[in-house]
Amino acid sequence: MMAKFDVDGFKNHLKTAKIGRTILYEEITGSTMDDARRLAHQVNDYPHGTAVLSERQTNARGAKDHKWDASNTGNIYVSFILHLPSCFKSFEGKYDLEVAACLAVLQVARKYGVVQAIPKWPNDIWVKGHKLAGFLAEDGRFDIPGSANSLIILGMGVNVNADTRRNADLHSIATSLFCERGGVAVDREAFFADVCAALETNLAHSREYSLDIFRRENLFQEHCSVSVTNLSLGCVIDAEFVAICGNWDIKFIDKSNNKTLQGNSETFSVRPKALRKILVVSTGIQNSKSAVHLLNWLNSLVDTSKYVVCMVPENSIISSDAWMTSCALLILAEHVYEPDPVSSKLYLFLQSGGSVMANGMASHFLAKLLDVPLKEMLLESSTLNSDLGLVHLQVQTEVTSDQRGTSPPGDPDKQFLSVIPAANGREFTTVTASLEPLIFPTSPVCFQFFSQDNCDNISLDFVEESLKALSIDQTLVTNGDADASGKKVQLKAFYKNQDEQNKTVAIFTARLNRGGKVAFWGFDVGVVYPLISEEEWSKLEGPNEPKNVHADRFKRDQLLMRVLEILLH
Numbered sequence: 300m301m302a303k304f305d306v307d308g309f310k311n312h313l314k315t316a317k318i319g320r321t322i323l324y325e326e327i328t329g330s331t332m333d334d335a336r337r338l339a340h341q342v343n344d345y346p347h348g349t350a351v352l353s354e355r356q357t358n359a360r361g362a363k364d365h366k367w368d369a370s371n372t373g374n375i376y377v378s379f380i381l382h383l384p385s386c387f388k389s390f391e392g393k394y395d396l397e398v399a400a401c402l403a404v405l406q407v408a409r410k411y412g413v414v415q416a417i418p419k420w421p422n423d424i425w426v427k428g429h430k431l432a433g434f435l436a437e438d439g440r441f442d443i444p445g446s447a448n449s450l451i452i453l454g455m456g457v458n459v460n461a462d463t464r465r466n467a468d469l470h471s472i473a474t475s476l477f478c479e480r481g482g483v484a485v486d487r488e489a490f491f492a493d494v495c496a497a498l499e500t501n502l503a504h505s506r507e508y509s510l511d512i513f514r515r516e517n518l519f520q521e522h523c524s525v526s527v528t529n530l531s532l533g534c535v536i537d538a539e540f541v542a543i544c545g546n547w548d549i550k551f552i553d554k555s556n557n558k559t560l561q562g563n564s565e566t567f568s569v570r571p572k573a574l575r576k577i578l579v580v581s582t583g584i585q586n587s588k589s590a591v592h593l594l595n596w597l598n599s600l601v602d603t604s605k606y607v608v609c610m611v612p613e614n615s616i617i618s619s620d621a622w623m624t625s626c627a628l629l630i631l632a633e634h635v636y637e638p639d640p641v642s643s644k645l646y647l648f649l650q651s652g653g654s655v656m657a658n659g660m661a662s663h664f665l666a667k668l669l670d671v672p673l674k675e676m677l678l679e680s681s682t683l684n685s686d687l688g689l690v691h692l693q694v695q696t697e698v699t700s701d702q703r704g705t706s707p708p709g710d711p712d713k714q715f716l717s718v719i720p721a722a723n724g725r726e727f728t729t730v731t732a733s734l735e736p737l738i739f740p741t742s743p744v745c746f747q748f749f750s751q752d753n754c755d756n757i758s759l760d761f762v763e764e765s766l767k768a769l770s771i772d773q774t775l776v777t778n779g780d781a782d783a784s785g786k787k788v789q790l791k792a793f794y795k796n797q798d799e800q801n802k803t804v805a806i807f808t809a810r811l812n813r814g815g816k817v818a819f820w821g822f823d824v825g826v827v828y829p830l831i832s833e834e835e836w837s838k839l840e841g842p843n844e845p846k847n848v849h850a851d852r853f854k855r856d857q858l859l860m861r862v863l864e865i866l867l868h
Contacts, residue, residue, distance in 0.1 A: 301373035312492035317348035319495035335378035347382035373460030393436035403497035421564035428603030429474035471598035482853030575627040589825030590632035631661030649815030659823030737854040745822035
């Protein structure tokens with residue numbers, strides 16, 4: 300269970316004049332918006348700036364009375380009581396407040412390291428296509444006695460310490476600070492105090508000031524492709540985004556007739572149009588639980604504003620080449636049922652510069668196809684389930700860059716730098732970053748890949764006419780053009796064993812001689828570890844397998860994201 304919000308701790312952090320100075324905290328309520336509206340009539344007890352905060356809400360609502368999930372603890376669900384001039388009761392005035400709150404949370408989220416957070420019109424914050432926060436301003440329908448001000452209720456919901464990636468309902472649409480920080484929890488009291496301070500500052504800004512920042516930072520920029528839903532007609536318009544207008548309307552061009560349309564969030568809903576696909580191939584013959592889990596996991600990590608992640612049957616990639624046009628990454632999720640026709644399609648896709656990731660048994664198929672030496676082995680069984688195995692990995696990423704002062708993410712204590720001369724006279728910095736060892740639950744069967752040093756009797760010469768013969772040691776994967784970006788990345792993971800001098804490769808990424816990229820996972824990453832009940836957790840003492848596997852979940856996320864970054868760039 301998450302710790303309750305510490306009101307006294309929050310007050311110790313607070314540096315505002317009015318916002319948050321009065322706070323009411325409840326563990327559970329229907330709606331903080333309704334509570335704030337009711338309490339606000341007691342003006343002396345709940346003045347301007349009062350925050351009504353709840354750990355959970357059973358009837359949370361957003362714009363257009365949309366219901367949303369506020370059942371996860373560890374987040375910020377709050378409504379502010381504001382006494383403001385009556386002009387803020389208008390649509391544009393309420394929008395001014397929503398943007399002020401949006402920019403406040405954006406500023407603080409970035410301060411806490413979530414630098415990819417961006418505002419999305421009309422009133423959300425997204426990170427890589429996943430919602431981090433939402434905002435709502437409502438007319439309180441009450442005039443403040445003894446003043447010219449009116450009551451406005453400003454609500455916000457911010458996912459702070461919830462693990463949305465492991466939530467069956469939220470993984471593909473939501474994220475949290477906790478997830479984006481790699482499982483590092485946020486001090487909610489300090490975070491909320493910072494949000495209150497930023498909000499108090501933003502409420503004093505003009506619309507023009509906020510509009511300039513909101514436009515500049517927004518997900519939607521001029522000429523980007525968007526899908527616009529006409530809420531009254533229920534139709535979807537393929538459109539080109541033009542601008543956010545001075546009254547908070549949006550302007551866009553309907554691509555079907557080249558007409559320019561304009562309207563507010565009560566008329567239109569806008570989403571980015573993802574033009575590239577990540578295809579997860581399932582045979583439909585084997586047990587597809589692995590493919591389904593991998594699909595869900597990808598949807599929780601991938602930037603869904605840029606990519607559509609979907610599952611396709613194996614026969615759909617055999618029967619046509621059309622999928623190659625929009626496919627950014629093909630993932631072989633399980634055993635390949637028809638190897639010959641799949642092989643011919645993979646050759647064609649890789650020769651055109653496509654990227655392929657093979658998982659578990661599919662990595663055996665791809666390794667045989669590309670003449671990568673490997674051997675099968677059995678893992679030790681899980682202590683909870685004899686049908687499961689556990690893989691212990693040591694991961695190593697090598698980044699070569701001519702951009703001084705930059706380095707890959709990771710523990711600085713585990714990064715080793717050396718400078719080597721470049722052919723063009725520039726100096727390249729090579730950084731090797733190693734993650735702490737991590738645990739993967741998987742099936743008992745896995746595969747070891749071997750470098751040239753381990754396989755003197757196997758030829759690893761490149762064959763120019765084909766895509767075969769990968770050398771694990773010699774092949775380097777590039778993120779874009781090295782001369783332009785100055786950055787190359789190579790990733791390998793080793794099975795952790797007693798003999799550190801005899802490392803065997805568990806995962807590696809490689810670029811083929813025709814430009815295609817491949818990633819091999821020598822074990823099944825689509826296996827789900829058994830859920831442990833709270834009662835069972837309470838009985839566990841000291842270091843143990845369930846706690847260790849659970850603790851490594853964000854390391855596993857990080858590893859998959861690194862592989863995806865290499866394959867998609």
